[in-house]
Amino acid sequence: QHIVWRRAARAMPPVLGCAAMTGQVHLHALPLFLIVFTWTPPHFWPLAIHRREDYRRAGIPMLPVTHGVEFTKLQVLLYSVMLLAVSLFPFGAGMSGWLYLSGALVLGGMFVQHAWRLYRDDDEGQAWRTFSFSILYIGLLFALLLVDHYFVTI
16 A cells, blocks of 8 residues: 555645746646556556566565566556556647657557566566666657647647
């Protein structure tokens, strides 16, 4: 249960940023919170797969250590599919336009593809590639949201 609270804490910066900019917590902060909240597991667990022996030796109960690599890979895949759906919320809420929607679909599809390869293959390097892509993904997704919201007028 403590992992859920940690994920919630990690997802708070968009909410706090929105409050700092507007002086209130607007409902538009919720999709941003949900994106980061849903992104955290498929971002962090591939790294945990990659470094699982370090976690095991240190006695840190990370998911690949406690439940196995295959279970963790499945969770990464499921969360990446959920993330694709959640990333569409800003468009559905009217916070963004077609540029963001298109980019979110492409980036989300790429994330799911990385997660699928991780799930399907026994390639040790795929966990690191999935983790690395997750960093690129979140940066580009929020950049798209920013550009679409402030600079694109359709």
